[in-house]
Each structure stands twice: as structure tokens, then as C-alpha cells.
Amino acid sequence: MNKRKKCYYCEQHKNPDYKQVDELQQFVFEETRMKPARSTGLCRKHQRALKRAIANAHKLALM
Numbered sequence: 001m002n003k004r005k006k007c008y009y010c011e012q013h014k015n016p017d018y019k020q021v022d023e024l025q026q027f028v029f030e031e032t033r034m035k036p037a038r039s040t041g042l043c044r045k046h047q048r049a050l051k052r053a054i055a056n057a058h059k060l061a062l063m
Helices: 008-012 021-027 044-059
Strands: none
Touching: 008 044, 021 044
């Protein structure tokens, strides 16, 4: 039986931020599409926040 991954942001006690591009890169396929929650192990709250952070980083041309 597989163990479920722990949420990265819950363990670190922080939230996704669009300015931390190198941190966001680990949740993105080749700088375009976001990885699904089943592969990242993020909880629902942080997966949604990550989506907004990645969108903001794309809009500001940081990624």
C-alpha cells in the first residue's frame, strides 16, 4: 500500500508565492503546465493557491 505524500506547504508552514520562481518550478512541467495534485502531494487549499501563484508568475513573465 502506498503512503500518501505530505503537503510541502503544510509542512513548511507557508503559502505559495509568485515571486519564488525556483520553488514554483518543482510543481510545473517544462515551465508551462502545472502538475496534478496526485503527483505533487499538495492539499486542496495549497493546490489552488499554487495555481494562482503560477498564473501570476506567468503574467509577470517571471517564468
